[in-house]
Ligand code: NI
């Protein structure tokens with residue numbers, strides 16, 4: 025999965041594809057999002073918009089690798105009612121990323137460590153935390169707090 | 183039209199009917215709004231909501247007279263995909279309303295005068311202003327500004 | 341699952357529980373929605389709101405059976421950051437529901453048949469359609485169209 | 499009307515013009531949308547945004563032909579309160595389009611047929627369906643279903 | 657300030673007042689929010705809505721003590737363009753609250769401790785954290801993390 | 815302050831920086847907006863979006879001078895939870911601006927005068943109007959109306 029890979033660069037490009045959808049149900053838009061995520065989009069998101077003729081509608085946005093344009097344009101045309109999509113390339117500034125594992129009383133949790141110009145961010149992986157929370161019958165916040173405590177302790181011992 | 187009638191009370195009740203819609207297009211929701219407005223609803227509005235399974239959806243709200251509940255419940259069931267609507271009665275505090283006419287260089291414009299406890303609001307009727315703006319090729323703001331100027335002048339002359 | 345049961349009444353009551361959330365991430369709100377759905381809420385939805393101090397926030401709404409109030413109030417307090425929830429009972433007008441099965445070239449699909457005062461709505465079950473679409477590599481719309489075609493044919497033969 | 503013309507290309511460019519509006523009422527934004535649609539914009543839509551100082555505001559977006567930039571920039575400056583608009587050119591991938599007519603029990607309905615790489619989409623024209631629904635006192639869904647049935651029948655006869 | 661007082665009950669009532677606003681700018685709605693907060697409302701929030709005639713609009717909601725209805729109804733009529741507001745009483749389930757102070761390297765930070773049925777939530781006061789972050793030139797997250805570390809340490813020492 | 819400076823050009827460029835935020839609270843996003851505004855951004859705004867896994871999230875957008883890209887990219891990485899931001903340069907058409915002062919019964923109010931191709935817009939400065947409204951205990955609308963009246967009178971006297 026792309027979001028779990030090491031990243032060693034601090035700059036790249038990303039393609040933003042968009043379509044306005046006023047003749048498709050929310051139900052089938054949820055299905056379309058799943059297909060786009062499964063196909064490896066970096067990100068897929070909906071924005072509520074208001075269109076002519078009093079239509080509450082939805083803008084679908086996909087962020088993907090520029091070289092995968094055809095794949096995602098075709099998926100959009102297949103899974104949505106639109107007959108046209110627009111797109112553009114955007115620049116990105118990104119933090120470098122590595123992964124480590126933290127042992128907690130709720131099990132092992134992966135932590136993403138992002139760095140850039142002295143800024144360091146440590147983020148527990150959502151899927152691991154959610155799984156641990158479900159298994160142990162606690163809230164997601166309880167798991168995340170435990171991970172932060174372990175990270176803070178290991179910091180103090182060095 | 184209800185919004186153009188004189189109102190002499192400062193308190194009444196209103197029925198709020200709502201439905202969450204995730205399996206209907208924005209296009210047909212716009213059509214439903216038109217039907218509900220034509221049937222005499224006080225107000226009809228959409229709120230963007232997010233439902234389970236990643237569905238960008240829409241809450242449809244109707245404000246109507248409590249005694250017209252059956253009419254609007256049936257219209258909602260006819261013109262939307264929902265199989266159930268929820269409703270409740272709410273209290274309302276309202277300003278008393280009268281109407282007057284103002285002559286401007288863009289033609290006659292109706293003005294709603296609302297009063298309550300010393301607060302006075304004068305509002306030019308949108309439909310008149312929009313019609314005048316279209317006819318004279320000016321912006322809506324230009325017409326509204328002209329109406330306010332006339333109202334202010336007539337105030338100064340008294 | 342509640343949404344797949346036969347319903348023979350045309351009126352009932354529902355409890356609406358709400359909380360405004362400005363100090364919890366979207367990530368953990370998604371987790372909370374899953375917990376609430378799993379616990380048998382009729383519906384769970386988010387509404388984007390804007391709060392004081394420039395905070396883009398989220399209103400969480402839960403619709404459940406009035407007699408399950410304690411269960412859902414406790415789940416909200418457990419899985420969200422709120423320290424208070426508000427609620428009210430609303431009336432509902434609902435369509436009576438039955439289920440039938442339709443054979444299509446994409447497999448068997450359940451169809452919900454809702455009736456009230458002469459209005460009849462037939463809706464293919466989302467989960468069945470989504471599963472069939474994934475299995476056969478087609479769009480959700482293709483499956484739904486096939487179901488409608490079968491329903492229309494069976495109508496013509498009677 | 500542009501949306502009803504045959505289109506024989508699968509790629510073009512579109513200009514996206516945007517403005518953030520925090521000092522104009524929704525009423526006058528609705529008027530502005532009408533003016534922009536009447537002037538031939540491909541699409542006009544509003545996005546709810548939240549700006550500084552606790553302001554619930556609105557982003558107005560216009561999609562138009564790149565060569566009509568001056569026309570639409572001027573209309574935006576005339577009909578909105580903004581003192582600056584931003585814009586960019588985007589690429590578009592579009593489906594080729596043709597139109598045909600379908601006879602139904604609700605009258606003649608135009609259908610847009612869009613094609614690209616084997617994907618075919620048939621969409622009944624909203625204005626025709628809405629007009630037929632109003633005239634015959636039925637829901638929009640009833641008309642659309644009838645159109646789909648005719649399309650499906652004509653498919654079966656070939 | 658109400659949000660900083662000790663609360664010893666687990667149930668109360670709250671009044672929800674609402675108005676739909678389509679003829680007022682976001683700028684002046686931000687001003688209205690400030691006035692309502694200053695007057696002691698429990699909460700004030702905006703919801704983006706879509707009204708007839710293509711109007712992107714705003715629902716203003718105020719939560720206040722039921723006995724302060726007149727105060728807030730009058731403030732709404734004074735500071736907004738509406739000529740009517742609707743309201744209803746809702747029930748609330750709330751957590752009991754106490755306050756304590758935590759010493760950190762960024763100064764003293766108040767912490768709200770909320771309890772109900774075994775659930776305990778500790779939340780650093782936003783205003784204290786924001787002030788400390790500004791003074792020390794760090795992010796809000798850095799201050800909040802430091803508070804959590806102190807709370808966790810004091811837990812370990814008992 | 816940039817928004818109060820005379821502007822003599824009718825065209826420039828602006829940088830749009832964006833990030834999708836699903837793991838940060840609204841509370842801390844409000845803090846981030848303050849920091850970005852204080853650092854001289856032209857505009858900062860939030861858009862409600864809906865991301866995968868049922869997450870109600872927020873897009874943060876910053877408009878700034880293209881030559882200040884590093885400053886704002888770094889501020890975004892410091893004050894938000896994102897590990898990457900995307901950006902692009904957009905063109906702008908702007909109205910030329912000057913400032914004048916108007917004496918009213920509520921004190922002196924600055925007025926921005928914007929011009930382009932015969933279109934003239936006069937806008938009372940929000941901060942001055944808000945301050946006057948607070949000091950004199952009137953609504954913002956009352957101050958703005960007084961400013962417009964003075965502007966209209968001075969127009970008539972010439
Ligand atoms: Ni359409």
Ligand code: NI
Pocket residue numbers: 129130131159160
């Ligand atoms: Ni375990």
Ligand code: NI
Pocket residue numbers: 051204205466
């Ligand atoms: Ni459904």
Ligand code: NI
Pocket residue numbers: 287288289317318
């Ligand atoms: Ni005339």
Ligand code: NI
Pocket residue numbers: 362363782841
């Ligand atoms: Ni808070």
Ligand code: NI
Pocket residue numbers: 445446447475476
């Ligand atoms: Ni099969």
Ligand code: NI
Pocket residue numbers: 520521683940
């Ligand atoms: Ni302004």
Ligand code: NI
Pocket residue numbers: 603604605633634
């Ligand atoms: Ni006919």
Ligand code: NI
Pocket residue numbers: 308525678679
């Ligand atoms: Ni109005």
Ligand code: NI
Pocket residue numbers: 761762763791792
């Ligand atoms: Ni200090």
Ligand code: NI
Pocket residue numbers: 150367836837
């Ligand atoms: Ni995440």
Ligand code: NI
Pocket residue numbers: 919920921949950
């Ligand atoms: Ni004064």
